[in-house]
Amino acid sequence: MKEFRDDAVVLRTYKSGESDRVVVLWTQHHGKVRVLAKGIRKSSSRLGGNLETLAYVDVDLVKTRGEFYIARHVAHRERLTTLRSSYARINAGYAVVEVVDAVPSDDVADEGIFELLTRVLTTLDDASFDPMLVPASFYFKLLALDGSRPVVDRCVNCERDVPLVAFDAVVGGTLCAECRSGVSLSRDGLALIRRIVGGDLASVLREASPAGAGEVMAIALDAIEAHFGKRLRAARSTAPLAPLVPAPHS
Numbered sequence: 001m002k003e004f005r006d007d008a009v010v011l012r013t014y015k016s017g018e019s020d021r022v023v024v025l026w027t028q029h030h031g032k033v034r035v036l037a038k039g040i041r042k043s044s045s046r047l048g049g050n051l052e053t054l055a056y057v058d059v060d061l062v063k064t065r066g067e068f069y070i071a072r073h074v075a076h077r078e079r080l081t082t083l084r085s086s087y088a089r090i091n092a093g094y095a096v097v098e099v100v101d102a103v104p105s106d107d108v109a110d111e112g113i114f115e116l117l118t119r120v121l122t123t124l125d126d127a128s129f130d131p132m133l134v135p136a137s138f139y140f141k142l143l144a145l146d147g148s149r150p151v152v153d154r155c156v157n158c159e160r161d162v163p164l165v166a167f168d169a170v171v172g173g174t175l176c177a178e179c180r181s182g183v184s185l186s187r188d189g190l191a192l193i194r195r196i197v198g199g200d201l202a203s204v205l206r207e208a209s210p211a212g213a214g215e216v217m218a219i220a221l222d223a224i225e226a227h228f229g230k231r232l233r234a235a236r237s238t239a240p241l242a243p244l245v246p247a248p249h250s
């Protein structure tokens with residue numbers, strides 16, 4: 001692919017040489033690509049402001065040497081001014097793009113991920129939604145997209161519809177007292193996970209701090225880290241995670 005135009009979200013940027021930056025994009029139709037933005041760190045750069053982390057842009061890219069592209073044209077698709085006005089919203093966005101950057105699929109287009117990502121950005125840009133549980137709900141949706149939707153309506157081990165007391169990210173869901181492993185799960189935590197996974201997400205996100213939120217955020221992060229085998233620093237440093245208690249062996 002020598003040249004193409006696409007919609008994209010900036011996952012992160014990093015320095016390269018004296019005045020250049022590499023911009024990592026998740027595009028709608030071409031997967032993850034790296035753009036070498038020459039002179040972007042000079043104040044006169046036209047592209048600079050348009051290629052910040054979390055920007056939702058329309059890009060015109062040309063392949064250069066190696067793995068890099070050069071941007072011939074960049075324009076905002078959405079300005080995301082509400083998102084950018086709040087550290088809580090920006091941090092939630094960082095906790096999402098960090099995970100997308102960990103998806104092992106360079107140059108493989110995944111429009112499902114792009115769609116989830118842009119939905120996250122527009123949700124974070126909507127003042128009627130609280131940003132706190134946006135990353136956790138994104139992690140559960142990404143697991144589902146990857147064929148690893150967590151089981152939360154029965155014991156994932158014995159399949160019985162009995163009281164559920166634990167969650168194990170490696171086993172892939174909730175567990176009863178007899179089968180328990182992973183971490184203990186409170187009733188509030190279970191109820192909240194079920195609402196998030198079960199289609200009640202929009203009303204969950206309208207609540208400022210639903211019961212069990214810290215626990216569910218920690219469980220979702222454990223689950224996505226176990227799935228990709230990667231520790232997520234941005235997500236861990238900014239989310240108000242509840243400490244999880246290992247489930248006792250029965």
Ligand SMILES: [Zn+2]
Nearest residue numbers: 155158176179
């Ligand atoms: Zn069981």
